[in-house]
Amino acid sequence: MSMEKDKAGIVVPENVKVKSLYKAIMLLFYFSEEDRELGITELAEKSGLLKSSIYNMLSTYEACGLVKRNPFTNKYYLGVRVLELSNQFYRNNDLRQVVKPHMEQIANETGETVFLGVLNGTEVIYLDAAFPDSSTGGRNMTGLKAPLYCTGIGKAMLAFESEEKVDEVIRNGMEPFTENTIVDGEQLRKELALIRERGYATDNMEHEYGIKCVAMPIRNADGKVVASCSVTGPSLRFKCDKMVTLAAILKKHAELLKDRI
Numbered sequence: 001m002s003m004e005k006d007k008a009g010i011v012v013p014e015n016v017k018v019k020s021l022y023k024a025i026m027l028l029f030y031f032s033e034e035d036r037e038l039g040i041t042e043l044a045e046k047s048g049l050l051k052s053s054i055y056n057m058l059s060t061y062e063a064c065g066l067v068k069r070n071p072f073t074n075k076y077y078l079g080v081r082v083l084e085l086s087n088q089f090y091r092n093n094d095l096r097q098v099v100k101p102h103m104e105q106i107a108n109e110t111g112e113t114v115f116l117g118v119l120n121g122t123e124v125i126y127l128d129a130a131f132p133d134s135s136t137g138g139r140n141m142t143g144l145k146a147p148l149y150c151t152g153i154g155k156a157m158l159a160f161e162s163e164e165k166v167d168e169v170i171r172n173g174m175e176p177f178t179e180n181t182i183v184d185g186e187q188l189r190k191e192l193a194l195i196r197e198r199g200y201a202t203d204n205m206e207h208e209y210g211i212k213c214v215a216m217p218i219r220n221a222d223g224k225v226v227a228s229c230s231v232t233g234p235s236l237r238f239k240c241d242k243m244v245t246l247a248a249i250l251k252k253h254a255e256l257l258k259d260r261i
Contacts, residue, residue: 009048023049024057028066028078033144037075086143095227096128098260099218102253103130103229110246112233113138115213117153118226119161120145122169124154127227149174149188150181152203152215156228159195160217166192180206200247201228205235212238216250220261229254 016022030038030046040058044051058076061067065081096116103114107130114131117124126141148154149169158166170185182188195201203213215230231246238246 027057031078037070037073037077039075095261099257100128102257103128106231106249106253107132109249110231112231115141115153115230115232117228119157122148122172124148124151146207150177150206152201152213153228153230155191155195156201156215156217157225159192159201160225177207178205178209180204182206200250202243210235214243214246214250216254218254219258221259226261
C-alpha cells in the first residue's frame, strides 16, 4: 500500500511498524512551495492529528533543527537541517551522478534546459537540471514536484507503469493547468499508448503556457524504467521537426546509460 496522505488526513499503511513515527514524519510533507509556513491549526486540519500531538512533534523537530518557528506569525517553516539531509542525498545519489554528465552534454548540444525526474507516487519529483554553457541562467526545478499526467517527464514514466498506477492517477483527478491539459482518462490512456509506440513523450504546453518539452524514459540494465530525462524550452523554439530531433538525441544518451544504472 503506497498511500501517504489524502483529504482525510494522514493514512498509515498497514505494513508500518511505528505508526506514530510515520505520522510525525509525514507531517513534514505538508510544507510545500504553496505552504512554506504552516501553523498548528492548519497542520491539524490537513493531517487530522490532535493539536497537542502536532505541537509536541514540531517542538521535537525544532530541537533537531528540522523546523523553525517564525516569532512574528507563530507559524513553522522547514529548518536548515533539511537542507543538510538534502545535500547528503545528492552526494550519495548514484542515478544523478551517472546521468548528470549526459544531461550536460544534451544541454550543450541542444541549447536547451535538461531535467531529470523520478516517480514519486502519482507525481514526478525533479532530481536535477542542466543548462547550456551559453545560458545566463535558467529555472532550476530540483526538489519540486509536478503531476505525471500533464508533464512530458512524468508521462514518459507513467506510460511504462502498471494499469493500477494509471488508474490511480486518473482516480486522483486530473486538474487542468492549461487548455491543452489532458483531463479525460481515456484520452490519457491513448496518449500513453502513443508514447509506448514511439518511445518518447511530449508536453505541448499542458502544464505551463509557453513551455514545451520532449522526454525519454531511462531504463536500467534489466530494462526497467527508473527515471526520465527531458529537454525543455519556449514553445516557439519547439517545432515538430525539432522535437523529433530532440527525441533522437535523448534516445542516444538513454541507450548509453542503460548498462550503467
